[in-house]
Amino acid sequence: MTGAVPASFTADDYEARMERAARQAAGAGLAGLLVAPGPDLVWLTGYTPTAVTERLTLLVLAAGRDPVLVVPTLEAPDAERAPGASALTLRDWTDGKDPYATAAAAALLDTGGRFGISDNAWAMHLLGLQKALPGTSYASLTEALPMLRAVKDAAELELLAAAGAAADAAFEEIRGVAFAGRRETDVAADLAALLRRFGHSQVDFTIVASGPNGANPHHEIGDRVIERGDMVVLDFGGLKDGYGSDTSRTVHVGEPTDEERRVHDLVREAQEAGFRAVRPGAACQEVDRAARGVIADAGYGEYFIHRTGHGIGVTTHEPPYMIEGEERPLVPGMCFSVEPGVYLPGRFGVRIEDIVTVTEDGGRRLNNTAREMVIVD
Numbered sequence: 001m002t003g004a005v006p007a008s009f010t011a012d013d014y015e016a017r018m019e020r021a022a023r024q025a026a027g028a029g030l031a032g033l034l035v036a037p038g039p040d041l042v043w044l045t046g047y048t049p050t051a052v053t054e055r056l057t058l059l060v061l062a063a064g065r066d067p068v069l070v071v072p073t074l075e076a077p078d079a080e081r082a083p084g085a086s087a088l089t090l091r092d093w094t095d096g097k098d099p100y101a102t103a104a105a106a107a108l109l110d111t112g113g114r115f116g117i118s119d120n121a122w123a124m125h126l127l128g129l130q131k132a133l134p135g136t137s138y139a140s141l142t143e144a145l146p147m148l149r150a151v152k153d154a155a156e157l158e159l160l161a162a163a164g165a166a167a168d169a170a171f172e173e174i175r176g177v178a179f180a181g182r183r184e185t186d187v188a189a190d191l192a193a194l195l196r197r198f199g200h201s202q203v204d205f206t207i208v209a210s211g212p213n214g215a216n217p218h219h220e221i222g223d224r225v226i227e228r229g230d231m232v233v234l235d236f237g238g239l240k241d242g243y244g245s246d247t248s249r250t251v252h253v254g255e256p257t258d259e260e261r262r263v264h265d266l267v268r269e270a271q272e273a274g275f276r277a278v279r280p281g282a283a284c285q286e287v288d289r290a291a292r293g294v295i296a297d298a299g300y301g302e303y304f305i306h307r308t309g310h311g312i313g314v315t316t317h318e319p320p321y322m323i324e325g326e327e328r329p330l331v332p333g334m335c336f337s338v339e340p341g342v343y344l345p346g347r348f349g350v351r352i353e354d355i356v357t358v359t360e361d362g363g364r365r366l367n368n369t370a371r372e373m374v375i376v377d
């Protein structure tokens with residue numbers, strides 16, 4: 001889901017994005033793109049339907065043709081107010097009519113080609129399109145054009161930096177609240193309230209993983225009461241003005257043991273190494289290798305059980321992925337997390353995560369709170 005559309009983008013911006021997408025689709029051998037409501041649609045047009053229902057809304061993009069937005073008649077007035085609407089031809093369909101025939105006719109989809117379709121398009125819509133357009137085939141839009149939204153423009157970078165600064169402000173406040181004796185859910189509620197106070201319209205996750213729960217990177221929150229002596233992994237983010245934040249810090253309740261300090265220092269060093277590997281032209285996997293190498297060299301390789309990072313933009317998880325095997329190069333303007341961790345089953349976990357953007361001469365962090373271990377009460 002997406003939040004409010006930032007006012008930073010004009011109809012020209014959306015027109016340029018749609019042209020670029022159509023061109024990239026043609027370059028990938030696709031007849032066009034079929035875009036359902038969700039992150040791709042909001043990025044391409046600024047349009048988010050008030051509610052996503054069984055009624056078909058579909059943006060049809062094909063190189064050399066005007067973009068067409070197929071909408072239910074009763075939602076057409078809303079679509080007309082979308083920031084990118086002036087760059088679109090609206091084709092509405094009324095209840096009782098066949099929306100797939102409308103989509104096919106409006107977009108001249110009679111070529112039987114291969115189309116990229118939004119990953120989050122409903123299966124019923126894809127089935128309807130297949131029936132209305134015999135001979136067409138479909139590819140996942142994200143798989144076909146993984147880097148479509150990956151390189152951010154200056155206005156997008158500003159919004160991502162502002163979202164990161166808001167998440168940082170939330171961390172500066174949360175480190176002052178009481179941890180010992182409260183439930184993970186209590187601290188998570190504080191975090192969510194802080195993200196909203198600092199301008200987030202949508203909170204996507206507030207992970208508070210204390211003590212042994214920290215060893216499970218997927219642990220969200222539970223009723224466990226946080227105790228003195230616990231490591232606590234905090235990982236939180238959401239959308240502010242339509243763009244994402246995502247940061248992790250691992251705090252300790254009271255004085256840590258030598259081992260806890262050592263593991264935390266190790267993850268910090270790995271995070272730094274991952275950050276330093278960020279430069280234009282480096283393969284995404286080099287960021288993963290740099291961070292993972294530090295942890296493996298210290299003998300903790302088997303305890304770092306996830307990829308090093310993921311892209312961020314109008315969603316909080318998207319390409320590019322910092323993972324072994326991803327050989328595509330980093331390009332200035334890309335934004336992604338660098339978030340190595342060490343997870344010791346039954347004991348504790350440590351994760352440190354910043355959003356980083358690629359600049360002409362390296363990387364720039366969009367999260368800037370202390371990466372040294374913070375002691376909380």
Ligand code: ZN
Pocket residue numbers: 229230231252255256257260
């Ligand atoms: Zn401890």
Ligand code: ZN
Pocket residue numbers: 235236237246247248339353
């Ligand atoms: Zn995170």
Ligand code: ZN
Pocket residue numbers: 246310337339353
């Ligand atoms: Zn993340």
